[in-house]
Amino acid sequence: MVINDFLSHLNRGETVMGGSEVHRMMHELSQEALKVTAEINGSYHTPEEIRVLFSRLIGKPVDETFAMFPPFYTDCGKNIQVGKNVFINSGCQLQDQGGISIGDGALIGHNVVLATLNHDIDPDRRSDMHPASIIIGKNVWIGANVTVVPGVAIGAGAVIAAGAVVTKNVPPNVIVGGVPAKIINRIEPDQK
Secondary structure (H helix, E strand, O other), X not given: OOHHHXXXXXXXXXXXOOOOHHHHHHHHHHHHHHHHHXXXXXXXXXXXXXXXXXXXXXXXXXXXXXXXXXXXXXXXXXXXXXXXXXXXXXXXXXXXXXXXXXXXXOEEOOOOEEEOEEEOOOHHHOXXXXXXXXXXXXXXXXXXXXXXXXXXXXXXXXXXXXXXXXXXOEOOOEEEEOOOOEEEEEOOOOOO
């Protein structure tokens, strides 16, 4: 299996059957991701070096405005899309097999978890996985220790309060918080 077929399967939201060819490819890519993240996390790197390593991890170049503070963890890497002026703070964990898209200007706080896979509910099929993408809009701010579950879209300009667990789509220009996250305020654009 080639990587484009693998990503197409996941991006269509098709089930990954335990032990299947897709599942085996998932394990191969995870080994590659473990090597690159170990390099990222193993010693100090300049911002430029971080961009080079992150580009290698995701398999495509990132913009020169991208910045990240290690440590950083992912078990795939190849299904991450990153816009311009994105900042990822330390301790983040991105499970990206289902696809993660991070819009321009997004800020991702310490220890954020973005998870795009669910295991099957049926105990006899528990090794099967169901991918669903996470989409983070432009200028979103995700606070520290937030968890976003598979299939969630966060609208442009939204703020996710620290410690929230986001289980459903978030409209643009709102503040959400809590477990599960609920709208706690609206953001009025500056009227200058």
